[in-house]
Amino acid sequence: MLVFSAETSCDETSVCIMKEDKTILSHIVYSQEIHTEYGGVVPELASRAHLEILQQITKEALKESGIKLNEIDLFSATCGPGLIGGLLIGSTFAKSLSIGNGKPFIPINHLEAHVLSSFYNNEIKFPHLSLLLTGGHTQIYFLENYNKINLIGETIDDAIGEAFDKVSKILGLSYPGGPEIEKKALKGNGNAFKLPQPLINEDNFNFSFSGLKTSVNLIAKKNIIDESFIRNMSASFQKCVGAILAFKLKKVINKLYNKNLSVSVVGGVANNDYLKQCFKNIKERDAIEFFYPPKYMMNDNAAMIAWATILKYKNSHDLNFKPNPRLSI
Numbered sequence: 001m002l003v004f005s006a007e008t009s010c011d012e013t014s015v016c017i018m019k020e021d022k023t024i025l026s027h028i029v030y031s032q033e034i035h036t037e038y039g040g041v042v043p044e045l046a047s048r049a050h051l052e053i054l055q056q057i058t059k060e061a062l063k064e065s066g067i068k069l070n071e072i073d074l075f076s077a078t079c080g081p082g083l084i085g086g087l088l089i090g091s092t093f094a095k096s097l098s099i100g101n102g103k104p105f106i107p108i109n110h111l112e113a114h115v116l117s118s119f120y121n122n123e124i125k126f127p128h129l130s131l132l133l134t135g136g137h138t139q140i141y142f143l144e145n146y147n148k149i150n151l152i153g154e155t156i157d158d159a160i161g162e163a164f165d166k167v168s169k170i171l172g173l174s175y176p177g178g179p180e181i182e183k184k185a186l187k188g189n190g191n192a193f194k195l196p197q198p199l200i201n202e203d204n205f206n207f208s209f210s211g212l213k214t215s216v217n218l219i220a221k222k223n224i225i226d227e228s229f230i231r232n233m234s235a236s237f238q239k240c241v242g243a244i245l246a247f248k249l250k251k252v253i254n255k256l257y258n259k260n261l262s263v264s265v266v267g268g269v270a271n272n273d274y275l276k277q278c279f280k281n282i283k284e285r286d287a288i289e290f291f292y293p294p295k296y297m298m299n300d301n302a303a304m305i306a307w308a309t310i311l312k313y314k315n316s317h318d319l320n321f322k323p324n325p326r327l328s329i
């Protein structure tokens with residue numbers, strides 16, 4: 001069985017052709033650079049760029065894999081959550097190919113695809129926890145099995161990636177902010193600024209990052225934003241975020257599910273090596289196993305959509321979905 005998948009929910013235009021045994025025959029990710037000058041994603045520009053690039057990278061993927069369109073058995077695309085323009089373009093594109101070729105179309109939930117991405121390259125036993133860290137979401141899921149994925153905590157305001165991006169903007173760095181902050185933090189002092197850890201003492205598994213961003217902004221306004229300030233603030237912000245994530249994770253593991261749980265960390269922010277080190281410290285102290293997807297499945301990509309399609313295939317063949325910018329698992 002051959003699967004063709006498209007991902008267009010934000011500012012990455014991506015397609016993947018994957019075999020049922022999960023061999024990737026072609027995977028193309030086009031990161032739209034047009035948003036850099038705006039310091040964040042401009043939805044209308046993202047839609048236009050998806051429209052321009054999707055057909056072109058599909059042709060490239062078919063060429064690279066040596067597969068003809070009529071050999072594809074299953075088509076899929078992200079149908080939410082995300083920016084509605086991109087969702088409509090990607091899902092209508094893949095759905096049209098499926099109708100044209102008389103093959104099924106499977107709508108894929110972007111969050112579920114992120115959560116399932118660490119199952120691609122790891123042998124993971126249920127029950128399992130998944131920490132989803134992206135530009136749009138910060139969530140903790142408790143997985144009983146592939147079909148029972150329960151949301152147990154999430155951010156009540158900004159997502160963690162969004163916080164990285166906003167702090168990066170305050171510091172005059174470019175978009176996306178996560179990699180920029182990580183780089184600057186390497187040469188900074190994480191104890192230079194004391195930042196708040198919102199919701200840390202509350203008896204739930206939720207997060208809040210908007211106050212943290214506001215604190216950074218207030219401190220920045222009272223200081224000269226030179227290289228030393230940028231480095232120290234980046235390191236202090238990252239340290240604070242790492243402490244919040246580690247604290248909440250421990251809370252979940254200790255208070256709710258005092259069993260032999262393992263944890264996946266998925267989404268674009270899972271690229272961050274400092275945060276990985278924070279999780280490694282938990283692993284060493286509390287013997288909790290941490291899993292990550294392959295690097296190319298951390299940021300938005302169509303390979304995770306294809307992989308989720310293969311896992312979902314037996315459960316759903318639904319042409320009657322509606323793209324939904326607020327879709328939840």
Ligand code: KG4
Nearest residue numbers: 134135136161176177178268269272299300
């Ligand atoms: O998963 P993703 O590609 O898209 C969404 O579904 O949102 O995540 C994008 C987010 C951006 O906010 C970006 O700044 C962040 O991931 N990110 C990072 C790093 N690389 C990407 N954040 C922290 N450290 C990184 N190395």
Ligand code: ZN
Nearest residue numbers: 114134299300
């Ligand atoms: Zn994503």
